[in-house]
Amino acid sequence: MKIVVIIEAKNTIFSAYAPQTGCSEQTTDKYWNLLDEKTAEAPSQEDIVVAGDLNGHVGATKDGYSWHGGFGYGSRNTDGERIL
Known part of the structure; x- marks a missing residue:
């Protein structure tokens, strides 16, 4: 949509x-x-x-992504990489 x-x-x-x-x-x-x-x-x-x-975990750390707000939790997974 x-x-x-x-x-x-x-x-x-x-x-x-x-x-x-x-x-x-x-x-x-x-x-x-x-x-x-x-x-x-x-x-x-x-x-x-x-x-x-979006069915992914972006994790708690920014790790070089300026658009990650730093408010996630846990670890980033493969689908989280695709989101970022």
Whole structure:
């Protein structure tokens, strides 16, 4: 689902539900490739928000990711790497 909200700036919001851990790599790759494709279609001047259940753990540490807020917990898993 895609929702476009116009306030003072144009924002594109994606509601996403990623395949669960344990799904085939082909299914997971197809999902992430489609999400990448759709977010890339949004004009560069728009803010993009991806929200939902991305089925990964980003962990507690930033480890070089400037967009990780540092509010996670536990350890990062493979699906968490894909989120970041």
